[in-house]
Amino acid sequence: MVIKAVRGFNDILPPQTELWQLVEEKARMVLENFGFQEIKLPILERADLFARSIGGTTDIVEKEMYTFTDRRGELVTLRPEATASIVRAYIEHGMYARDEQAKLYCIGPMFRYERPQKGRYRQFHQINAEILGVADPLADAEVLQLLTLLFDELKLTNVEFQINSLGCSACRPIYRRRLKDYFQAHLGEVCADCRRRYELNPLRIMDCKQESRELLESAPACIDHICPACRDHFESLKGYLQALGVSYRVTPGLVRGLDYYTRTTFELVSSRLGAQNALAAGGRYDQLVKELGGPDLPGLGFAIGMERLVSLISPPAKEGSRPVFVIPLGESAKQEALKLAVSLCQEGIKCQIGYGGKSLKSLMRRAQKLHSLWALIIGEEEISKKSVSVKNMDRGDQQLVPLGEIFQYLRKER
Numbered sequence: 001m002v003i004k005a006v007r008g009f010n011d012i013l014p015p016q017t018e019l020w021q022l023v024e025e026k027a028r029m030v031l032e033n034f035g036f037q038e039i040k041l042p043i044l045e046r047a048d049l050f051a052r053s054i055g056g057t058t059d060i061v062e063k064e065m066y067t068f069t070d071r072r073g074e075l076v077t078l079r080p081e082a083t084a085s086i087v088r089a090y091i092e093h094g095m096y097a098r099d100e101q102a103k104l105y106c107i108g109p110m111f112r113y114e115r116p117q118k119g120r121y122r123q124f125h126q127i128n129a130e131i132l133g134v135a136d137p138l139a140d141a142e143v144l145q146l147l148t149l150l151f152d153e154l155k156l157t158n159v160e161f162q163i164n165s166l167g168c169s170a171c172r173p174i175y176r177r178r179l180k181d182y183f184q185a186h187l188g189e190v191c192a193d194c195r196r197r198y199e200l201n202p203l204r205i206m207d208c209k210q211e212s213r214e215l216l217e218s219a220p221a222c223i224d225h226i227c228p229a230c231r232d233h234f235e236s237l238k239g240y241l242q243a244l245g246v247s248y249r250v251t252p253g254l255v256r257g258l259d260y261y262t263r264t265t266f267e268l269v270s271s272r273l274g275a276q277n278a279l280a281a282g283g284r285y286d287q288l289v290k291e292l293g294g295p296d297l298p299g300l301g302f303a304i305g306m307e308r309l310v311s312l313i314s315p316p317a318k319e320g321s322r323p324v325f326v327i328p329l330g331e332s333a334k335q336e337a338l339k340l341a342v343s344l345c346q347e348g349i350k351c352q353i354g355y356g357g358k359s360l361k362s363l364m365r366r367a368q369k370l371h372s373l374w375a376l377i378i379g380e381e382e383i384s385k386k387s388v389s390v391k392n393m394d395r396g397d398q399q400l401v402p403l404g405e406i407f408q409y410l411r412k413e414r
């Protein structure tokens with residue numbers, strides 16, 4: 001029986017991987033220009049970490065985590081997101097003691113047991129960036145600007161920035177009460193999960209896909225109940241975004257599916273993505289470091305869904321990337337051909353060699369298949385003349401070039 005990949009877990013094959021490399025390369029460049037440093041984290045964490053950070057009544061924790069006991073009976077989870085892990089590492093290594101402010105990023109796979117569909121997978125990849133120890137709304141504006149620059153680099157257009165404020169520990173309880181008052185009259189209409197959420201975490205009802213649009217749209221909005229300090233923070237953010245020319249839409253219904261958010265939340269949506277239209281999302285989590293046992297320090301960040309991003313970009317023009325193909329004519333030429341191929345690679349010239357002692361004709365076909373511009377043929381005659389026959393695959397002409405001049409020749413002719 002042929003063994004296939006697990007449902008929702010995808011192979012990413014070449015040449016698609018080139019787009020992934022491009023996205024990663026541009027993201028690293030932009031993030032590092034903004035002062036972010038890479039952090040590498042395990043993909044397996046103690047299950048508690050996510051229950052305590054993302055929240056026990058969220059869909060992610062209730063329904064979507066890959067949690068199991070390991071051989072020693074410890075409950076562990078394949079990370080569904082990276083923010084909790086970054087905050088754990090920041091606390092565990094006392095990073096805040098050296099410098100409260102940390103700008104960290106990581107790139108890698110996340111795991112959620114969701115129903116797979118276009119743009120939604122059980123293993124997916126995120127580019128995740130966090131700023132720890134900064135309360136200033138300048139940082140909120142900075143990360144949104146950073147995302148704009150990255151999308152510009154990738155020539156992505158038509159991305160809408162939706163922003164909202166979810167208040168803080170001072171004003172959220174007031175909003176929570178207002179929300180409970182509102183939903184009390186509608187408890188007969190909401191799903192069984194939401195009746196439970198009503199008691200435990202009424203804000204989660206606002207993120208439920210089962211409830212009618214009208215019910216949620218008529219509910220009180222958090223943004224109308226935030227305290228003056230949160231309002232100032234939000235107004236400052238909007239002012240900075242305007243000054244930077246980053247356009248945005250205030251979206252009162254944006255509550256996000258994770259419980260740790262305070263104040264700013266945002267989503268970047270693309271109309272080209274279909275039902276799963278969020279390309280990136282994030283916000284502030286000013287209580288999370290403290291809730292996970294660290295000092296009382298704020299934080300914010302975002303994650304980009306790489307599968308969704310890659311699906312929107314086009315392959316870059318492949319200039320100068322056609323490999324040279326070295327063809328050994330017969331057994332005796334293989335050593336020289338191998339040496340030549342290695343020295344071309346060392347010089348930074350892409351190069352492949354013809355294997356298997358096949359005929360000149362079949363190796364020429366291979367050179368064509370690889371889209372080579374040059375075929376370098378080495379047989380006994382070439383070896384005796386310390387030269388190589390160089391065939392231009394587009395024009396069809398062929399020349400004998402001394403081995404010592406080959407790099408120069410290829411560079412000049414390219």
Ligand code: HAM
Pocket residue numbers: 080081082083112114119120121122123124125126128129130257258278279280281282283284300301302303304305306307308
């Ligand atoms: P999130 O909204 O759960 O936030 O995920 C961020 C992005 O990851 C989404 O906008 C989407 O592009 C992508 N994504 C999520 N789930 C899937 C899936 N099943 N398949 C494909 N792509 C998916 C977070 O994860 C937060 N940790 C973001 C954050 C960072 N907030 C503060 N810092």
